[in-house]
Amino acid sequence: MHPALSVILFTVTSGAGFGLMILLVLMDLLGLGGGLRPETLYTAGITSLVLTTVGLMLSTGHLANPKNAWRAFFRFKTSWLSREGVFAVVYYPFAIGYLGGFWLLGGEHNGLTMVLGWLALALAIITVFSTGMIYACLKTIRQWNTALTPANYLALGVMLGAVILAGFAANGSAGVFTAQMAVAAIAVALVLKAIYYFWIGKPTGVTINTATGFTRATVRLLDVGHSAGTFLTDEFGYEVAPGRVRLLRGVVYGLGFILPAILLAMGLNQGGDATLAWAALVSAFLGIATERWLFFAEARHVVNLYHGAQRT
Amino acid sequence: MKLGLVIDLDTCVGCHACAVACKQWNTSGTTGPLSDYKPYGKDPSGVWFNRIRHYEVGDYPNNKTINFPMSCMHCEDADCVTVCPTGASWKRQEDGIVLVDQDKCMGCNYCSWACPYGARELDRESGTMKKCTLCVDRIYDEKLPQEERQPACVLTCPAHARYFGDLGDPESDVSTLVRERGGYGLMPELGYNPTNQYLPPRPVKQVPTEDVDDRPSLKDRINDWVNQAIPR
Numbered sequence: 001m002h003p004a005l006s007v008i009l010f011t012v013t014s015g016a017g018f019g020l021m022i023l024l025v026l027m028d029l030l031g032l033g034g035g036l037r038p039e040t041l042y043t044a045g046i047t048s049l050v051l052t053t054v055g056l057m058l059s060t061g062h063l064a065n066p067k068n069a070w071r072a073f074f075r076f077k078t079s080w081l082s083r084e085g086v087f088a089v090v091y092y093p094f095a096i097g098y099l100g101g102f103w104l105l106g107g108e109h110n111g112l113t114m115v116l117g118w119l120a121l122a123l124a125i126i127t128v129f130s131t132g133m134i135y136a137c138l139k140t141i142r143q144w145n146t147a148l149t150p151a152n153y154l155a156l157g158v159m160l161g162a163v164i165l166a167g168f169a170a171n172g173s174a175g176v177f178t179a180q181m182a183v184a185a186i187a188v189a190l191v192l193k194a195i196y197y198f199w200i201g202k203p204t205g206v207t208i209n210t211a212t213g214f215t216r217a218t219v220r221l222l223d224v225g226h227s228a229g230t231f232l233t234d235e236f237g238y239e240v241a242p243g244r245v246r247l248l249r250g251v252v253y254g255l256g257f258i259l260p261a262i263l264l265a266m267g268l269n270q271g272g273d274a275t276l277a278w279a280a281l282v283s284a285f286l287g288i289a290t291e292r293w294l295f296f297a298e299a300r301h302v303v304n305l306y307h308g309a310q311r312t
Numbered sequence: 313m314k315l316g317l318v319i320d321l322d323t324c325v326g327c328h329a330c331a332v333a334c335k336q337w338n339t340s341g342t343t344g345p346l347s348d349y350k351p352y353g354k355d356p357s358g359v360w361f362n363r364i365r366h367y368e369v370g371d372y373p374n375n376k377t378i379n380f381p382m383s384c385m386h387c388e389d390a391d392c393v394t395v396c397p398t399g400a401s402w403k404r405q406e407d408g409i410v411l412v413d414q415d416k417c418m419g420c421n422y423c424s425w426a427c428p429y430g431a432r433e434l435d436r437e438s439g440t441m442k443k444c445t446l447c448v449d450r451i452y453d454e455k456l457p458q459e460e461r462q463p464a465c466v467l468t469c470p471a472h473a474r475y476f477g478d479l480g481d482p483e484s485d486v487s488t489l490v491r492e493r494g495g496y497g498l499m500p501e502l503g504y505n506p507t508n509q510y511l512p513p514r515p516v517k518q519v520p521t522e523d524v525d526d527r528p529s530l531k532d533r534i535n536d537w538v539n540q541a542i543p544r
Contacts, residue, residue: 001425064419065439071398071416081397081422139391139502140428205501211428212380213496213510214369222377223366225328228355230363231433235424302499303430306365306382 001141002238003296006061011131012160012289014055014088015153018124019161020048021095023181025121027165029114033177036169038107044168045099048161049092056088080137084130091123128157141299142312143200152192156288159189163260163284167277175272179264182280186264190257193291197249200298203311211305221308236301240294248294256287313407314480315446316386316507317466318489322514323473326366326379330465330474334362334383334444337464341449343414347437359435361444362465376513381474383465384431384444385497385506386410392423392432400441408480408507409446417441428499429506451476479507 024044028036036044060069073089075082094116101113109117132150139145162178162185169178209215229237240248260280267273300312338346338361348358362383369376386403390410393401400416401423403409412423412432417440424432424441432443447463450456460467466474477486486509489495495509528536 062420063439064421064434064436065417068398068400068416068418071400072418072420073397075397075399078394079397079422081395081420085397134422137395138425140426206499210501211499212367212369212378213498213512214367214378217370220368221365222368225331225363225365226357226360228357230357231359231424232430235421235434236430301425302428302502306380306430 001296001299001301002235003293004062006058008289008292008296010055010058010061011153012055012156012285012292013058014052015128015131015157016160016164016285017048017051017053017055018091018128019154019157019159020044020051020164021124021161022121022158023161023165023185024048025098025117027174027178027181029109029117033174033181036174037172038102040168040172040174041102042099044165045095047164047168049095049099052088052091080130080133084127084134087123087127087130091120091127094120094123125154128154135295140302142204142206142302143299144295146196146199148192148196148199152189152196155185155189155192156291159185160281160284160288162186163264163277163281166264166272167274167281170267170272170274170277171270172272176268179268179272179277182264182277183261186257186261186284190253193252193257206302206305207311208305208309211302224307232303233307236303237307238297239300240297245294245298248290252287252291252294254287255283256291257284260284260287313478314388314507315407315409315451315477316479316486316509317383317446317463318475318477318479318486318495318509318511319381320471320473320475320493320511321378321380322511323471324364324379324381324469325471325473326364326377327470328364329468329470330381331360331362331364333464333468335360337447337450338445342445343412343442344438346442347435349436359433359442361431361433361442363430374518378513381465382429382431383508384410384446385429385504385508386444386446388505388507389503391426391504395422395426397422409448410443411445411448412441412443414438414440414442428502428504446476479509 028041060066063069073082073085076086098113098117098120102109129150132153135144136149162182166178166182169175208219212219260283263276263280267276302312304312335346346359350356362381364379364381367378367380369378386409390403393403398416398418400413402411419434419439421434432441435442451461462476466476475486477484479486481487490509493511495511497506497509
């Protein structure tokens with residue numbers, strides 16, 4: 001699949017924003033690690049909203065006819081893309097109400113802001129899940145058609161959010177807790193990603209034989225019928241060499257998970273180090289952007305069977 | 313009504329006439345002009361609803377060339393309709409034709425990801441997704457004579473390899489053909505239930521060629537030379 005830069009940046013950024021809000025609400029309302037200072041809550045909260053907004057605006061960058069983009073909210077009953085749009089928009093009043101109410105009450109919570117916070121958390125989870133389902137519901141791309149896809153979207157979003165939160169809370173009372181939480185989130189995301197890479201190595205039953213109906217003989221492409229590329233070959237014909245895939249997976253593991261975990265762990269002795277945490281974030285962002293690129297590049301749509309692939 | 317096409321893989325010669333006819337008919341009509349990209353350039357491309365690909369089935373000397381025209385299958389369980397966020401992609405209740413509403417499409421390509429048969433293409437000029445309309449503007453056009461109220465590709469096929477009709481009616485010509493010839497839909501395991509059916513090549517005894525003498529005699533060679541030398 002042709003990796004579209006705008007979709008990669010959109011899913012990584014908005015996922016990080018939602019993940020940050022999820023952990024923010026949990027730490028704040030459950031008082032984990034002693035809770036967060038109001039300043040940390042405001043900066044992290046606003047960052048979360050900015051990341052989510054930037055991400056969602058970037059998502060319109062891959063549209064060929066953006067003047068109809070407003071219609072994308074109208075098929076909630078059937079389309080995961082519609083559902084993601086609706087949930088993302090419905091999330092905002094709750095997130096803003098939670099943070100804004102806290103600010104209006106002078107840095108305290110009452111029953112209403114707590115409920116708004118929990119609903120913001122629920123909607124954040126549901127939105128990231130919907131983003132993952134946009135890809136996972138497609139039967140035509142076997143690498144995406146698994147529950148591991150939305151699981152990975154959630155795990156990676158929470159992981160990035162945890163690293164951002166560790167950066168904001170470093171050198172404070174919650175510095176050690178947030179750094180450890182980030183390392184734990186990285187570990188979970190690493191395991192899920194490794195399972196995903198293992199899972200997509202297994203072939204399925206769709207082959208050029210079932211695609212053409214000739215199941216009792218070998219089938220080979222003789223002539224594809226066009227001398228230049230088409231929309232289909234441009235969109236779905238993208239392939240990465242196996243050596244390059246291994247290298248990029250190494251980058252994902254190294255920059256995306258291992259290096260950030262090491263950097264965060266190094267800062268634990270000082271009660272959480274902000275510089276190390278932000279360095280961990282840069283590394284994680286680069287690693288996860290690579291992961292998202294690979295997610296698209298490794299996907300093989302079944303239409304490739306008609307262009308000569310024996311199986312996907 | 314379940315309108316669709318039946319394509320005879322035994323008879324199709326791979327001439328691409330159906331692709332050209334479709335392209336010509338859709339110069340105007342419901343989906344407007346199909347854009348061409350660099351049509352006189354080095355690598356001409358463009359939007360086509362009907363594409364014919366050619367496959368070799370079997371291993372030499374028991375191989376066969378199969379010409380495979382493919383356009384939208386107008387599936388019963390069309391995921392392209394389910395995933396569309398704007399509602400531009402829709403399946404007509406009365407005849408089962410799947411269409412794209414050009415006024416609603418935002419060109420997100422999601423439907424083309426959902427289509428296993430590669431039926432949908434983005435038209436860069438209009439920014440919308442376009443696909444085979446089953447010539448919905450021809451089949452219901454009262455101003456055309458009855459015989460011409462068929463899809464352009466069906467009318468034009470010189471080998472009479474394409475048929476159009478109601479596959480939901482078990483007694484229609486197309487349904488009978490499918491039954492008698494053992495017609496099938498493509499990639500059934502994905503569960504899309506394509507309406508368009510393909511008729512497999514008829515089983516034919518192979519003509520023996522061992523007894524063909526490919527070295528002509530002297531008399532035949534002189535004959536051939538004389539025939540070529542005399543201008544007619």
